[in-house]
């Protein structure tokens with residue numbers, strides 16, 4: 001068995017300022033044998049493919065791994081960028097023929113200028129290159145897909161955990177199905193439905209209502225004979241694209257009718273949950289007041305999830321924390337390259353400084369906020385993630401400065417957007433997270449894999465931003481009119 005594996009995965013935020021270009025992706029591309037060496041042992045899609053293929057003594061043809069670059073989200077792919085990597089995949093597959101199968105790790109939320117459905121386009125071109133051998137695809141659950149992808153592939157498998165901790169497992173499922181298909185043990189058939197429901201990422205946590213209802217239904221269907229996999233991708237709302245919103249996919253064994261019946265049933269269930277997937281959250285000012293009051297009642301520590309900030313420089317939460325006199329808090333990443341340049345040129349650890357930070361990248365970012373305090377750390381720390389999300393993965397910060405603002409209040413100013421899905425990012429910035437009441441994160445759900453064990457409350461805020469919880473605060477031009485709640489049929 002000779003199987004090719006390739007990854008071309010991007011979650012494109014079309015409301016973000018900068019295009020996705022070859023220059024932005026190329027430094028993070030791996031090709032050929034390093035696709036295997038760089039991913040082996042890390043719990044991700046590629047490792048999942050490798051595990052199953054090695055167990056089946058298959059010859060692996062590692063093609064390429066292209067993914068999101070670290071840092072802020074980027075907007076529309078330039079046509080050249082999409083073309084470069086898609087044709088590179090196809091050229092490499094052509095050279096490797098004859099092949100017995102192809103495994104593609106895609107994301108599902110890629111947005112490309114001039115190409116409506118990029119993942120389907122990649123799959124179509126792979127199909128045209130390799131002919132009628134099985135092609136299996138894995139997707140992130142933030143995928144916006146339609147039937148064009150399932151029409152041209154043999155099986156599409158979507159992760160079902162958010163925070164995402166099952167990419168390896170999902171890839172193993174896809175690879176096992178590929179191997180079984182080649183051996184003639186199964187004959188996959190699949191169907192896809194679109195319930196026309198769009199939702200903000202912050203409402204898509206897989207272990208909580210309403211997504212848990214849908215995933216429980218998937219697991220129930222999978223107990224039936226001939227059902228290989230049932231997936232729900234709630235979708236990525238921050239890409240203004242024609243196939244926006246939830247996709248439901250069923251892969252069955254030689255039973256097209258069953259696949260279609262399942263996705264139609266699931267579609268009705270999803271439609272019934274549309275309001276639960278679009279809840280109303282407190283605005284920043286009221287939200288921070290509530291957080292402070294909860295702390296006073298002894299209900300801390302609390303994580304604040306400001307999911308709206310995709311550029312890393314939003315000041316809405318910091319401004320309110322300072323204005324309302326919050327104590328014992330830390331915000332581990334306020335992106336501001338200019339402030340970092342100023343601090344590195346003029347200051348060192350131990351200095352007291354006063355400066356304005358944030359509020360520069362987009363119209364939603366808020367105004368720069370004045371902060372003052374003592375510099376307790378400067379540097380570009382390297383560390384490893386310790387939580388369930390990407391445990392063991394090496395992180396290298398851009399230049400950062402940790403400011404102690406008194407009253408156990410800390411701010412990390414960073415050159416690039418900086419997240420903290422676990423406490424390693426705090427420790428690396430010399431902040432003792434165990435002494436905090438408020439952990440202010442620019443995150444939607446991923447942080448919960450780690451922080452839910454430490455914080456008593458995960459407090460969601462509707463701050464302005466490119467990734468707003470309230471989708472009606474964003475302007476969509478390309479979405480279908482029947483897409484709830486942002487399509488014309490609902491908006492006017």
Ligand SMILES: [Zn+2]
Nearest residue numbers: 140141142164
């Ligand atoms: Zn995702």
